[in-house]
Amino acid sequence: LSDTLTVDVPLAVTRLLRLQQILSGHFPNPETGELIHLPSNRLNSLVDVLEEAGESKVIVWGKFIPEIDEISKRLTEEGIGHVIYTGATSPTARTEAIEKFRTDSNCKVFLGNPAAAGIGLNLTVANVVVWYSTTFNLDEYLQANDRCHRIGQKWPVTYVTLTTPGSVDIKIAKALQKKKGLADMVLDLRDFLD
Numbered sequence: 001l002s003d004t005l006t007v008d009v010p011l012a013v014t015r016l017l018r019l020q021q022i023l024s025g026h027f028p029n030p031e032t033g034e035l036i037h038l039p040s041n042r043l044n045s046l047v048d049v050l051e052e053a054g055e056s057k058v059i060v061w062g063k064f065i066p067e068i069d070e071i072s073k074r075l076t077e078e079g080i081g082h083v084i085y086t087g088a089t090s091p092t093a094r095t096e097a098i099e100k101f102r103t104d105s106n107c108k109v110f111l112g113n114p115a116a117a118g119i120g121l122n123l124t125v126a127n128v129v130v131w132y133s134t135t136f137n138l139d140e141y142l143q144a145n146d147r148c149h150r151i152g153q154k155w156p157v158t159y160v161t162l163t164t165p166g167s168v169d170i171k172i173a174k175a176l177q178k179k180k181g182l183a184d185m186v187l188d189l190r191d192f193l194d
Contacts (some may be wrong), residue, residue, distance in 0.1 A: 016136070019168040024133050026055040034078060035066055042132065043074050045162050049130055050080060055160075057101065059110045061118070061144055063133040065132065071111055082109035082170040087118040101125065118144035127155040132162055134172050141176055 021027050050058060062068040068086060075082045076092030081104065083097035101110045102125050110123055114135050126148050135141050148157045163169035 007096045013136075016168055016172075018134050020172075021066075023164050023167055023169060024062075024064060025070060026064070028065045037070075037082060042162055042164075043070065046071065046130065046132060047074065047078055047080075049128075049160050049162075053108075053128045056128050056155075057108055057110070058128040058130060059112065059126045059144075059147060060124055060132055061114045061134075063113065063115075063135055065113070067132060068111055068113060075109060075111070080109060081107040082111050083107060085110065085112040087113060088117040089116070098123075112144075114140050114144035118147065121147050123147040124149075124154075126157075128158045128160070130160045130162065134169065134176065135159060136175070137174060138178060140178055 018027065022038060023036050023040065024042060027036045027038060028034070029036055037060065046060065060071060062071060065086060065088065068084060068103060072082065072084055083101050085094055085097050089097065097110070098121060100107050101123065110117075110126060112118070118140055129148060135144070161169070161173055163173060
């Protein structure tokens, strides 16, 4: 077959990550590693979503630390109380962040990285989840979404994924839906066969 295409998977994944970073408003200089900040409307869209959420507590998932830092800076400028929970957050600060988010009425946003905060936390005080940038990993995605779905959740949960039309964001969202659909189908078949 002379029309076959060979794709170097690590290179393809790196390209997807770079495209996601650009859409989120930052990009590492390939020569120096220094972060280049790019114009992005995503922060404005996030602030709009937070305003629409009213008094609801909100979980905002960001894949990249630089975008989490930029979100935190903007939330501070807007006077929106928030906590940060990433891999760089100390164990003591993690405990304090969870407690503050749960109990402080002035703390509206839990700003986290799904790789660090997407498993094992009970964040049922939130009923809005915003994906600022989406993970490729279906398990990580589902686990992060489930932080609101624990015993004690009293309200329907709204999920918002910030995307740019015609971009890699759309492809990732569709791929996650297909993976979820496939996983659900396999579970349904297993139940049928049992």
